[in-house]
Amino acid sequence: MARQRYHDGLALRQALPGRFLPFLVGSMAFLAALALAGGIAAHSLSQRWTHGAGAVTTVQVPGPTDPATTTAAMGQMPATRIDAVLAILAATPGITDTHRLSDAELRALLAPWIEQTGDPSLPLPAVIELHTTPGQDVAASVLPRLQAQAPGVLMEHDSVWSDRLAALAASLQACAGLAVLVVMTVAVCVVMAATRAGLLTRRQAIGLIHALGATDSYISGRFATRVGLLALWGGMCGSVLALPMLLALSQLAAPFTAMGDAPATAPDWHDLHAWTALLPSALLWMLVIVPPAAGLTGWATTQLTVRAWLRRLP
Secondary structure (H helix, E strand, O other): OHHHHOOOOOOHHHHOOOOHHHHHHHHHHHHHHHHHHHHHHHHHHHHHHHHOHHHEEEEEEOOOOOEOHHHHHHOOOOOEHHHHHHHHHHOOOOEEEEEEOOHHHHHHHOHHHHHHHOOOOOOOOEEEEEEEOOOOOOHHHHHHHHHHHOOOOEEEEOHHHHHHHHHHHHHHHHHHHHHHHHHHHHHHHHHHHHHHHHHHHOHHHHHHHHHOOOOHHHHHHHHHHHHHHHHHHHHHHHHHHHHHHHHHHHHHHHHHOOOOOOOOOOOOOOOHHHHHHOOOHHHHHHHHHHHHHHHHHHHHHHHHHHHHHHOOOO
């Protein structure tokens, strides 16, 4: 019985119990996983808005079937205002795609307001959606040419809201990074306190074997291995506990992410692939990386703590 309990020579199982430290490290890993998930989600939403809705410019053409200004003045075969606008947009660099909304799409978009007026025959302008290259604003160069052909053309771009959302996402990522830094600092302090408590518990034994010739690397290595394994186990538990919450949050956020076409109902509980498909690959990698990072942090912290403590021995 005694040999099974103290087979490691330094009785580290007694000096560093396997319950207290994994629980604390697991709690820190759980909080770190949630903070990192928040930062990743903010970045994902910002990228989707910037390259999706934020990259869309809307062009409104009143009286789309009226003749264009230039052709009417020159006496040529009259081109409609909408045709002239589409031709200019097709020849403009920086525009990757154009889509004119059909009458059905317009009325579906304006259904709440049309129903309130009670007049479904109201004349509607032509609406064109432009997808531009990210970071390029074509409104300043193309709007004067459009107004020359079709006076009254309006262009609207959500760059202001896109910039605000990008700034908000950057702030959230900074907060997530700060939270992770605080969690790591607390985890390091916890490991240092547990290690020093273990050293004090085995002070006489450590002093004896150190006097008999045990090197600092041997003693610190035994402590670091024990603490590193406990921290690795705690990190694994924290990641596993964070997984259900991240899955639930990913299900709620699916309509706002690239998974917007995903079904609103949750997958079957036994369909593991469908559940894991809800999580972005970055979140999956984060959950995989957290336990080794916790173990490595515990190992390195213990090495430094034990070596500093051994230098003070006579």
